[in-house]
Amino acid sequence: MTPADVTDSAGTTPDSTLEPAPPPPEKEPAGSSIAFTATLILLVGLALFGRRIFNGVFTDDGIRTWATMFVGVTVQAMPFLVLGVLLSAALTAFVPASFFAKALPKHPALAVPVASASGVVLPGCECASVPVSAALMNRGVTPAAAIAFLLSAPAINPVVLASTAVAFPGQPKVVVARAVTSLGVSMILGWLWLLTGKGGSWLKMPQNRHADGTGKWDVFRSSMLHDFLHAGGFLVVGAAAAATLNVVVPRSWLDHVAGNLLLSVLLLGLLAVLLAICSEADAFVAASLTQFSLTARLAFMVVGPIVDVKLIALQAGTFGPRFAVRFAPATFVVAVLASLLVGWWLL
């Protein structure tokens, strides 16, 4: 098997995994053995001879910049993804479902704001919150509340708010506006989910794996393993998309529309989707976009943690593509409108 074959076959896998609720393919011992040996030989071979074999192939500057971006986004997200799957596995294995029933208000419409506010406790970027909210749904939390948590956690946690304060020194109103808008957007989308009512058919409910009959540590180990492998694969897709857009889209197109408020809010929102910058760092990028109004930069910081190409890939992998294609545009529209409103009010 040549490395080119592997990349090709890997490139076609997203389609096959997008089928509803694919069970992990069960391999025969023999097949598994072949896959194991081939993977081992491939990886060790690449480690030893990779650079010699491909010497002179990947020399184009653009390709190398792309590879740096791609590896950079993946590496940066890796610790947060590990934190996310660790927490989600712990929730699945050690926290009884009855805990959430007690902790959250019975009525879903009331559970949404509580879940939004509890986003404060997860100090990570957006990659961590996807597996955690999947685990919440898995533990019987109403999807609307889990969605509210998914959207608020990466935006209003202390690390993100602190970095926003550092990036905009002497302008605490920016921090307040960011927290208020993100919190509002997460609640609105949670309630929207309740109102539309048919969410269930779009959402691929994360499967309640290994429910009974095994030890807690077994459940912990296998759900962490499964979540990491699954989310990790989709993270790679998202990182590739973000790297491509980073390299292909020239940043100079920003300068032509800075003047128009409505257009600039839309544009910076779109930029946040394309660049997929970690929510702990996006405030610094927003601070450097000085040709734009504060409202437009607020939109950048509100949209970034809740919709971007990396997240769309992760959500498609976790909750199913039918969910992702509806959820991402809805989130984008609500986030942009809320930014306009809060920007007009506070900034």
Place this chain on the structure above:
Amino acid sequence: MRRNVAGLVIVFVGAAVVQLATSGTYLRYVKPGMRWMLLAAGLILIVLAVADVLADTRRKPASSDDGHGHHGLPRAAWLLLIPIFALLVVDPPALGADAAQRQSPVAAKPADPKSNSWLANNSQGAAPVELAVRDYAVWAVWEKESMKGRAFQLTGFVTPAKNGTWYVTRIGLTCCVADGTAFMVEARGQTAPPKNQWVTVTGQWAEPTKRTDGDVAALTVETVKPVTAPANPYE
């Protein structure tokens, strides 16, 4: 014992992350502060894979399939091998001139003027002041009055542009390379060294170049000395 492909892939991912963190290669991709997080994440992954393999060996082969179907990899997980492939084969370098050329050399207005009290101790005509490129690129445009008539020393890589113009460049990072912002200072009066060559230049503050999208910091260069790239290429 069954062959555990999932464990194998995770061990490789974990090992790659640990290797990045311990070798210092991670500085090409993320900010220095992420070292311990990467190390922890890599070690957790390795422990997870080892625990899974051990649990596999303990399980009796006959009863091995009570719904624990994670030996076969979820198909999406094969994609995790792509970044490993990129690391092993392409060995992506730190962002350089190519990335800088995709951005505008114009320095954005600082949100908050930095303290430049050091200038008070440095009379005009004294030895060149060593400055970060990102500071010079901003101050030379937005703090003209205090910069005028002084000599500076900058270290960065060479980004060539049209008509023989070239810039001393550093990329600023706040989290990872996705948010990398180029800080560029136009070097006047010397011919351009090769693209991506690291140089230390000294020279006098010069009037910024006007562009349609703003002003670009400039330096009238007196000496150009090729240097090796610093361990952390970013600022």
